[in-house]
Amino acid sequence: MREVFSALSQAAFSQLSSAEQLSLWLSGEESNFVRLNRGLVRQPSTVSQAFLQVSLVTRGRQARARLPMTGELAADASAVSAALYRLREVVAQVPEDPFLLVPALAEQSEDLRTGELPEAVSTCEHITELAQGCDLVGLFSQGRMLRGLQSSLGHRHWHQSESFHFDFSVYARGDKAAKQSYSGTHFEPSELARRIDQARAASELLHEPEHRPEPGKYRAYLAPAALAELVGLIAWDSLSSRALRTKRSALVRMLDGGSRLDPRVSLVEHAAGGVAARFLPSGFSVPDRVSLVDQGRLVGELVSPRSAREYGVEVNSTDAERPTSLELAGGELAESDVLDALGTGLYVTNLWYTNFSDPLSCRITGMTRFATTWVRRGKPVAPLSVMRFDDSLYRILGDQLESLTRECEWLFDGGTYGERSTDSYRLPGALLRELTLTL
């Protein structure tokens, strides 16, 4: 695929006039997906796909086309030529783009991450064998992912990785389940067995009668996966330069209203610590680290090439201005001390379906889910009835934050909308003096 990508890029560049710049971005994967339910296979599939984004710039005007890449040079080169023809027609009709920004440096990079992936069918057999006697539901995915960029300015980037991700839950009854995942590049059957056993063990308590607290304020511990739901919501559109500057960000009061989070909260986009490709379709590369929140204060923003040009700042992010490798710094609380520190309250393993209930106040609502439990005097005693919370991030990670765990968990995004995600988070757990439950 790499050779074909390179050859068809060169073929396309040879068709350009001196006024034209062209870039080709490749995003592809060869994936096996096995969907499981009741410890058995529901839908196994193999997906082979690759897409090209062809971007043409002519005298400050630009247009883009997305098209499939089959890996057969003649067919792909012909499709790119046809796309180039259509894009020329478009750029002839559009005005000059005042916020077009083309990278000054034509960088080159290569990042090859070879893994040891399990054979898909035998892994199915292994999982169903390990899941015997338990109600396991989830998705196993594995395969190779490709990202490439070539431009007529001289960009030459290639990123290739092999990885697997098994995201699953072991159900005890009804909506009570223990969720687990196992991701990586080198698959170990023994580790798979350990994770399934761990989920099975964690589901035991969930057979107990559930505790149904009244709406009100409760001490709570948010495990890293639960915190990821809150941080993920903020990451969607609130750290964006454009959203902040047009006042649409939920963090706008941190920008110009004097609001702040607890001084122990520091949020960094740490691309060097993630697994996503470091180069962007625009030709820019992202820096190793972008400090976004430091000691509770908003100090940075995620800047796309357009925003960089419009607002006169440096590019550090994708067109969408969303992080790919977000990290929240750990604190002082040892994970082994969490239950004692919590005392009596909610141990929230997972949150679900978070959304803003009052964006300007950064008030977020959502549900508890999976193996969230009621803890009494440091001991988990009952699964919690699913409960709705509605509280402000300025309280959750502000005046109600008691401590952050020392240990941070590396959480891989198992998202597969259109293609397998390469995003990840590194997050601690958060112990809260109060979390407001409303329903």
Place this chain on the structure above:
Amino acid sequence: MQTELEASFLRHCPAPSVGFFSLRWVHERSERLSLQNGVLLPVEQGDDVGMMVTAYVGGAVGYAASQTLTEQGVVRAIERARQWAEQTSRLSVLAGASLEMSHPQGEYRAPVRRRWDDEPLSAKLELLREASERLHSHDEIVSWDAELWFLRWHCRYVTNGGGRSEQLVDLLCPNLVATAHKDGETQTRSLRDGWARQGGLEVLDDVGFLASARELAEQCRELVAAPNCPSDRMDLVLASDQMVLQIHESIGHPLELDRILGDERNYAGGSFVTLDMFGTYQYGSELLEVSFDPSEPGELASLGFDDDGQPATRVRLIERGLLVAPLGGTVSQARAAACHPRPLPSNASARASSWNRPPIDRMANLNLEPGASSLQELVAGIERGVYMETNRSWSIDDSRNKFQFGCERARLIEHGRLTTVVKNPSYRGVSATFWRSLDGVGNAATRGVHGTPYCGKGEPNQVIRVGHATPACRFRDVEVFGGE
């Protein structure tokens, strides 16, 4: 290409005695034109084409998807799908289900009055420019977006039992968003994804695209200066562009049979609905009438067949408030029949987001039937309440019960009349009881044809288009609240 592909598939797929094999070819073409604060973003054109082969062999299923649409590519996909089915047959959750897959015949073409391609790019950009200028009617408008997203979806489905169907749909997603900011307050009004429809440029007139731009800008300025929605239990009237979300989240998803059968529990969630509720469970008041209706012209998910080839027809799911049928395609129906003594009615719900994902149970068009009341009559029956418009926030538990939804704009209802505009309106409730508080259903004049292009579900994840046509509705004694 399609004809050669089809011939290759029929030449190489095994005989029906081996199992059921189908080929689903999908070609999706798109164009997105966006103005952000009056500046044109790069025009984006999309071309996505590929195929999925499905094999049902030995009581199991396998899928293989590829963009290599050559004879060799088809042979590889058939082999891979067959291998999956054969090699997982003793591990399959489908064991015991008696599957009879469809061999459809026919075609579906969405009606189009003004074709997207017939209008030059310059005219479409000029229209957007005018909409953008109308949105930016005042300096308090700090962000304003105008966008047209066109899609043409073309699908051909062929089976090894002689089935062959073809579907062609044009659709348009118009978007207008205005954000006003003043004295530390920010408010947004929009006409966006919920207004997407099948058809061509006539959709813009049908939804009042250009005409609504200035009104949206004025309304968000008005909201910036408005008081917060009060917090209390009170009566609630929901406009059609909020009812969409209410139906989608608290009727549509809970009735999906694959959720009820547990497939979604690791991701999108299960359902508070169980198989034994069909035919016995009072979902809502007797005013509640809900249909799966793939035949509504122009609605976003109208179709002739689902992606397992089942012909699509209108089916009533809730009658006089009584739950009578789920949303389930052929496979889910067969699985449910294996563990439920009474057969459940079937409908064409198995749909995939594209060629690279297998079908799962989906809503298509899920509509709430209009009643007899005008909006004035719905409001007149309320002493103290709120009228809410346009969804802006949505959240519901994984069994689709405890929900909380927020809207862009609301007006108080006082002594039977609409009065003060209020900001940040939200309400919360529980699906299982909320629909029983329905005590007024708007007439056809209050009805809106809406939908969403972004319904997410499934592992691997899929985002799909669904339609919802609904009148305004009145609910009694709901927990309503505002911002801080």
